[in-house]
Amino acid sequence: MDFSLSAEHESFRRVVRQFAEAEIAPNSEEWDRTHEFPTATVLAMGDLGLFGLIFPEEYGGAGADFLTLCIAIEEIARVDSSLAITLEAGVGLGANPILQYGTAEQKDRWLPDLVAGRRLAGFGLTEPDAGSDAGATATRAELDGDEWVINGAKSFITNSGTEITSLVSITARTGPEEISTIIIPAATEGFVVEPGYRKMGWRASDTHGLLFEDCRVPAENLLGDRGRGFHQFLEILDGGRVALAAMSVGVAQGCLDHSLAYAKERKQFGRPIGANQAIAFKIADMQVAIDAARLLTYRAAWLKDQGREFRQAAATAKLFASEAAVDATRQATQIFGGYGFMDESPVSRFYRDAKVLEIGEGTSEIQRMVIARALGL
Amino acid sequence: MKIAVCVKQIPDPATPYELDSENHFVVRPDDQVLDDTDRYGVEMGLQLAEATDGEVVLVSMSPANNLQGIRQALAMGADKAIVIDDEALRGSGALVTARVLAAAIEREGADLVIAGTESTDGYVGVVPQMLAELLGMPAMTFARKAELTDGTIRIERQTSGGYDVVEAPLPALVTATSGSVEPRYPTFKGIMGAKQKPIEQPSCAELGVESVGSAGSGQEIVEVRPAPERTAGVKIQDEGDAHTEIIKLLEQAKVI
Numbered sequence: 001m002d003f004s005l006s007a008e009h010e011s012f013r014r015v016v017r018q019f020a021e022a023e024i025a026p027n028s029e030e031w032d033r034t035h036e037f038p039t040a041t042v043l044a045m046g047d048l049g050l051f052g053l054i055f056p057e058e059y060g061g062a063g064a065d066f067l068t069l070c071i072a073i074e075e076i077a078r079v080d081s082s083l084a085i086t087l088e089a090g091v092g093l094g095a096n097p098i099l100q101y102g103t104a105e106q107k108d109r110w111l112p113d114l115v116a117g118r119r120l121a122g123f124g125l126t127e128p129d130a131g132s133d134a135g136a137t138a139t140r141a142e143l144d145g146d147e148w149v150i151n152g153a154k155s156f157i158t159n160s161g162t163e164i165t166s167l168v169s170i171t172a173r174t175g176p177e178e179i180s181t182i183i184i185p186a187a188t189e190g191f192v193v194e195p196g197y198r199k200m201g202w203r204a205s206d207t208h209g210l211l212f213e214d215c216r217v218p219a220e221n222l223l224g225d226r227g228r229g230f231h232q233f234l235e236i237l238d239g240g241r242v243a244l245a246a247m248s249v250g251v252a253q254g255c256l257d258h259s260l261a262y263a264k265e266r267k268q269f270g271r272p273i274g275a276n277q278a279i280a281f282k283i284a285d286m287q288v289a290i291d292a293a294r295l296l297t298y299r300a301a302w303l304k305d306q307g308r309e310f311r312q313a314a315a316t317a318k319l320f321a322s323e324a325a326v327d328a329t330r331q332a333t334q335i336f337g338g339y340g341f342m343d344e345s346p347v348s349r350f351y352r353d354a355k356v357l358e359i360g361e362g363t364s365e366i367q368r369m370v371i372a373r374a375l376g377l
Numbered sequence: 378m379k380i381a382v383c384v385k386q387i388p389d390p391a392t393p394y395e396l397d398s399e400n401h402f403v404v405r406p407d408d409q410v411l412d413d414t415d416r417y418g419v420e421m422g423l424q425l426a427e428a429t430d431g432e433v434v435l436v437s438m439s440p441a442n443n444l445q446g447i448r449q450a451l452a453m454g455a456d457k458a459i460v461i462d463d464e465a466l467r468g469s470g471a472l473v474t475a476r477v478l479a480a481a482i483e484r485e486g487a488d489l490v491i492a493g494t495e496s497t498d499g500y501v502g503v504v505p506q507m508l509a510e511l512l513g514m515p516a517m518t519f520a521r522k523a524e525l526t527d528g529t530i531r532i533e534r535q536t537s538g539g540y541d542v543v544e545a546p547l548p549a550l551v552t553a554t555s556g557s558v559e560p561r562y563p564t565f566k567g568i569m570g571a572k573q574k575p576i577e578q579p580s581c582a583e584l585g586v587e588s589v590g591s592a593g594s595g596q597e598i599v600e601v602r603p604a605p606e607r608t609a610g611v612k613i614q615d616e617g618d619a620h621t622e623i624i625k626l627l628e629q630a631k632v633i
Binding site: 007014048064 | 410572
């Protein structure tokens with residue numbers, strides 16, 4: 001058993017960290033304040049190859065393993081959750097379904113730009129009345145000649161309305177007991193992107209509600225087999241959960257790094273606050289939780305990379321890591337005291353950004369259901 | 378067009394370092410990184426090579442250890458590396474470094490040599506000039522920009538008040554200032570590709586360099602003293618005229 005990462009994974013982590021600290025961190029506070037989606041920085045992440053890591057070289061990707069993507073997401077999340085979710089959703093939910101289920105023509109048409117990070121894609125699953133119960137999808141797609149006619153609504157769809165969004169894949173009911181996935185190119189008539197949400201966190205990420213009003217796309221925009229939509233998104237979400245766990249590890253690590261520096265530098269009662277066990281133990285606990293979360297995450301990524309069953313491992317990693325991240329942000333804010341409550345402090349942003357980690361890509365409750373089911377309950 | 382870029386692996390500046398108690402040089406850990414200032418030289422070399430369909434060869438004299446810093450520069454896109462790590466070189470000063478690099482570059486053959494202005498660990502800042510002298514090349518120092526046209530290198534040399542435009546025929550040596558170019562980040566593909574790139578490790582004997590180590594350096598560091606503790610600054614109470622006081626101080630410090 002060897003817990004060390006390869007020299008190449010370590011080098012890559014250093015590069016992404018350097019990029020994140022130089023190109024992202026100095027601007028995060030402003031983007032958060034202005035709710036600005038930083039297109040130029042997302043494109044720079046594309047130039048760094050982050051959106052193409054796990055894709056085959058024939059589409060311009062690096063052919064890297066899933067663990068490599070997890071490292072990238074972790075390092076971006078260590079400084080900025082909005083950009084980490086943009087990457088996670090862009091790869092895991094946007095481009096990955098095209099790679100997994102697309103025809104040769106669909107892959108050739110959409111993947112090169114997505115892999116290069118020149119364009120972004122989203123995945124529309126959640127609906128106003130179908131969240132955790134995604135089987136209750138109400139959006140309908142009906143074949144009319146050689147076109148799908150789509151009517152319905154989707155909620156909370158990441159990367160769906162940026163100026164570089166090329167498509168959103170949505171799940172829709174194509175028959176009484178049948179859910180399928182259909183590619184909706186950006187700017188299709190009848191595809192309405194609602195104004196961005198006002199969010200507690202992830203404010204620089206792009207999230208919209210979507211409306212489909214007699215939206216027509218060619219029949220060949222069906223992604224994968226008709227009627228396989230439910231099965232497809234369950235698979236997509238398994239990978240997404242590992243990626244979200246990696247993001248949670250990054251958020252917690254960011255909290256630890258900020259807290260450690262502050263605990264050494266901030267003096268009260270004549271000595272650094274870190275000299276008090278009350279503070280030191282909080283940070284020690286944070287470190288323990290991060291270690292555990294990271295190991296669970298890398299194990300899930302490793303199982304996926306080995307082509308082995310990883311649904312339960314993904315749920316376990318996502319559940320534990322996201323709760324560890326929320327705890328870490330709460331403790332970091334406490335360590336920062338009054339300064340932690342100020343919008344300008346990074347930990348206050350982390351605090352607001354972290355909560356949704358326990359909600360997106362399956363709530364903590366859904367993860368517990370997945371784990372309980374795997375145990376035969 | 379073959380471009381030799383001098384690079385150095387140094388201990389990670391973010392981690393504490395220690396000095397050898399005898400020769401006062403930095404003790405080198407296994408994990409070293411590419412000197413940050415060398416990223417500019419590598420980038421300048423890559424840009425000039427891309428413009429001329431040329432090749433970039435890294436040249437480095439340092440304990441090789443795990444070669445992580447060299448691979449960083451290869452991952453940026455350099456084609457190969459020559460690393461001279463010879464037990465005989467322990468304790469060598471700037472002049473020996475320049476002689477070793479010159480021998481390696483002469484053996485390899487280069488139309489253009491690029492270096493940083495100084496290393497971040499040693500800060501001696503004379504190796505490029507010595508190297509130019511030993512190679513018989515003009516030293517085009519402190520370039521904030523470099524262009525190649527028809528066998529001529531033209532640089533903008535940074536000066537305190539602006540810049541000089543300087544030209545020289547090739548072969549020549551250029552030192553790149555930090556900020557002269559925007560160094561690219563290595564991609565994962567680049568990092569994986571760097572594993573396959575050749576790293577030659579010739580010995581001093583193979584390069585025909587004799588009289589190395591502290592004996593060949595012609596100088597030694599006899600003592601190292603820590604920088605004095607910073608003293609408290611000047612406090613100015615604002616009685617409505619603090620700005621004039623501050624301006625006066627800034628003028629005295631010659632920053633405005």
